[in-house]
Amino acid sequence: MKNQFDYIIVGGGVAAATTAKGLLEHRHDTSILILEAGPEIIAKDRRFWWDYITRGERPYTFTYDQKFEADSTGNIDYQTDGVRVKAYGGSTMHWGAWCLRFRPEDFNLFTNTGEGADWPINYEDLETYYNDAEAFLSVCGDDNANWVPRSKPYPVPPFEWTAADGEMIKAWEQLDVVYQDGDINPGTKNKIKSGKMPIARYRKCMTTGTCKYCPIGGRFNAQYVLDDLKNDTRFINFEVRINAPVHQVNASSKSKIESVTYTDNLSGNEYTVKGNTIILASGAYNVPKLLRASKNEFWKNGIGNDHDLVGRFVVSHSMLNVVGKAPSNPNGWFQEYDFPTLMSHSYNTKEHQKKGKIFMFKNRTTPNVDIAQLMIDGKTREEIDEIVYGEMTINIQAFLEEKGKYSNRLEAKPGKDRFGLPQTTVHFSRTEEEMKNANDRLKLLEQIIEKMGLEVISSRVDKPGGHHTTGTARMGTSPENSVTDKFMKVHDTDNLYVCSNAAFPTGSAVNPTLTLTAMAFRLVNHFIEKQTNQTNSKTNNVNKRNTIQECLSGESN
Amino acid sequence: MYTINLLNTQFMNTELTSIGGAVCNETLSAGLIFAEGQSLTHQNKEALWEIFEAIGASWANTIYNSNNQRSSWYEMLKAKTENAPNYAGEYVNAIYVINELKAMYGTEDAYKKLFFESGIDNNAPPTTRLAHCKIYVVNEFIRMQITAGGFKSWGTKYDGEQARNYHGFLGGTRYNRTPRVRAYNPDTNNHKNDQE
Structure with missing residues (x-):
């Protein structure tokens, strides 16, 4: 050998x-x-x-x-x-x-x-x-x-953005906070708002x-x-x-x-x-x-x-995760891809670096109804129809930048x-200030969910993940x-x-x-x-x- | 020790199989029925196809009829019986189960019982022939059926747009002429990162 x-x-x-x-x-x-x-x-x-x-x-x-x-x-x-x-x-x-x-x-x-x-x-x-x-x-x-x-x-x-992305895009448009002075050409007021997630896929991808x-x-x-x-x-x-x-x-x-x-x-x-x-x-x-x-x-x-x-x-990202609920889903939307299509760099800019930048995206799986699981559970067609057009949840998530200590x-x-x-x-701790900053960022995400007309039903900072x-x-x-x-x-x-x-x-x-x-x-x-x-x-x-x-x-x- | 066994028994789908007879209630170990080297006959496949068709009929969720999904279904059957672990034993068991249920209730009600009233805990290890049939065959056929296009029937109740994509759905490349998903088409002034 x-x-x-x-x-x-x-x-x-x-x-x-x-x-x-x-x-x-x-x-x-x-x-x-x-x-x-x-x-x-x-x-x-x-x-x-x-x-x-x-x-x-x-x-x-x-x-x-x-x-x-x-x-x-x-x-x-x-x-x-x-x-x-x-x-x-x-x-x-x-x-x-x-x-x-x-x-x-x-x-x-x-x-x-x-x-x-x-x-x-x-x-x-x-x-x-x-x-x-x-x-x-x-x-x-x-x-x-x-x-x-x-x-x-x-x-x-x-x-393309999925149909279910639309309401969040509109909410981002309505919130003044999404307009940031562009870093690339300061003073030009480049709008950094709704974006299409760059995803690595070959042309043969069948989604x-x-x-x-x-x-x-x-x-x-x-x-x-x-x-x-x-x-x-x-x-x-x-x-x-x-x-x-x-x-x-x-x-x-x-x-x-x-x-x-x-x-x-x-x-x-x-x-x-x-x-x-x-x-x-x-x-x-x-x-x-x-x-x-x-x-x-x-x-x-x-x-x-x-x-x-x-x-x-050691540096990783903490995941900020806010879930909103709507009483109904009249269009029967769900996230038809298994990856996110909507994202924003509005808070991923130099101005936000001190407090901890966040990169926002609509969750890759919501809204969603697992129709097959409902069938497996023995729900009838009528019962599943009720669920498909019933309560809808949408998550907005963000990666929070952390600084090496x-x-x-x-x-x-x-x-x-x-x-x-x-x-x-892994020995890993956050300071109180970092925790506070993370919770402040959560409030931004909650604002977006509320602007969409949804009720916030969950808002949390997930533990840092080893993925990144x-x-x-x-x-x-x-x-x-x-x-x-x-x-x-x-x-x-x-x-x-x-x-x-x-x-x-x-x-x-x-x-x-x-x-x-x-x-x-x-x-x-x-x-x-x-x-x-x-x-x-x-x-x-x-x-x-x-x-x-x-x-x-x-x-x- | 005896108490623990009783509890285990309760949670392992042995006491819940009220819809069947002797065949359905016969106990088996929870693992896949050993069948290495075995294959399905044409008659086996036709009997299994009947179960698959009954799924589409019971939920009214095939756009035209189940035949559109037949080649995909065959491909899955082939993959599951020609590679280890071999599902042939599970498939034959499912035929035994459905035959007993049909003898007890008639064809239409047999499937109704199996799909909606089986009493099987889908999250517990299957320890009867009926539980094996439900978990290894019916549940997997349901997932396959939705993946192959059954999801498309949901979305039209209020004259809405049909969903076009679902977990596992092979819709062709995204460069063909069929849009892959229901897309959001924003007004021209609210979707670009335009400059003020």
Whole structure:
């Protein structure tokens, strides 16, 4: 079995797939090994899909963290169970594929508010890579939207608002609070209000609403990319090993990372493989645990952890959730897609950064009536008609931005999970001010529900979810304030990179995967530039040597 | 210990099967009936199709008739019987159950009993032939039937617009000429992110 590669990538999700594809397309014979801890779960399988339809079962949920494998401490429960897929393809097996760019102010959170951190790069540094990421993921978006600067149109047109979105759109229009001074051109009073949710879907999407297990591959799944790479005869040195949890990164000096050690879960054997460059792309949970577990004579507290920052500054989103009820639903509306189509950035602007930005959207499933369940429960046609046109509930939800705090930390707890990875504990607390701000934001959402003529029947701040965890190996300008540099290279190493949400200094108020994909494209470009520089340097050296030899031979002649 | 067993029994669909006879009330373990390597006969499939058609008729929720859904239904049957775990045992069991109910009540009332008056707790493990039939076959056929287009019949009671999409519905790509959903079409002055 081959044990020396140009690149070793730990983790088999979107970051790994994007990086591997970019490197291989640049140079076909690049040797790359991807090590994925989880198993392979077949995609686009008809039986799996019918079981999902008829029984609600999804084939990958057994890979989710269970409560005993991942828990939390602190003054608020941090949701760790059911948030990430540990399998070939990673969490893109189940993602909703909402693809929103971070906004310019997200890269300057500390400068703007005195809290959290700044990124060592700006939005402008990432903008072209966002274009690449949107094309790669096939993002369907509205080119008329102007809440963030963009140099290229979306690759695919947006999904239409559903009929049920209409009342909320009207409410947003009526509320003065939705009109914000535009960040893009301050003073121009750009209206930032109703928007169409940018969603990654290929053109072949049949909108089955079964995106959690798509029967036709209508939504990006990193598994498809990895399969294509494996089947492409040009990429003869590309390899993926599944059921292969990495538990140690090995260094031969302080700066030189030499290899990783993993266990083959099927045989129980342990292997060490060497790589010229090692990329940790195993997510914001696993990256910090792996770094801290990798202790050696050069890194006594784990690689990159000389300043005890690995795993700190955990950031996620809290979900604000307000439910309104109408006495009837005369049009028999329901959300006919299984994803949201209506969103607003009205409170996702620089002005709201200090208090905590929110990104609002109409819930992806309401209003809804599960007709089949009513039939299963033995309701008659007449009874179901009453329910379909009877009370209607609509949820408005929002992601609330949180700011990284030193004391909030994700780390390993004793024991391994079912896939041989260290178990997880998250220490996470909110301040009273953060709680107050969150509750204030809820009132905004309640206003919208009331403006729609609905009665507020529930209003709550849900616990922070691990789905969007970021910050645990964050980028920065020095080892004293961060774990990785502006290219996500671990400080004081030459060849160890983190390609993960873990490297994000802030989490904005939107989903992180598009930004992660853009960062992966940027990383590929960095590697290609490095290769080019090395080639040029070698060529120069050869030329220099030839010149010297010519001189010497000339002299001897 | 004895008390616990009684409680378990009560919640495991053994005491609630009042509509059936000896066949319906025969106890089984809750797991899928083992049938690896077995397949359905043509007659089995026709008997099962009758159950599926009865669902459409009982709720009046097929736009034309159930035949529009026949190819999808066959595809599901094939997927469920040609891949593990094999549903053939459940399907044959359902035929036994419906045959007994038909013998007791006649065809029309047999389905009425099964769909509306079975007394089966849909959330409890099925431990009788009747419960197996309801949970593994009838309930799954209902979900499949709605997915294949049965949902479209709801929405027209007040001359409203029919729903066009439902969980699992394969309506063709969104680039064909049929709109995928009932869409909101705002007035021109209230939907754009226009400038003042």
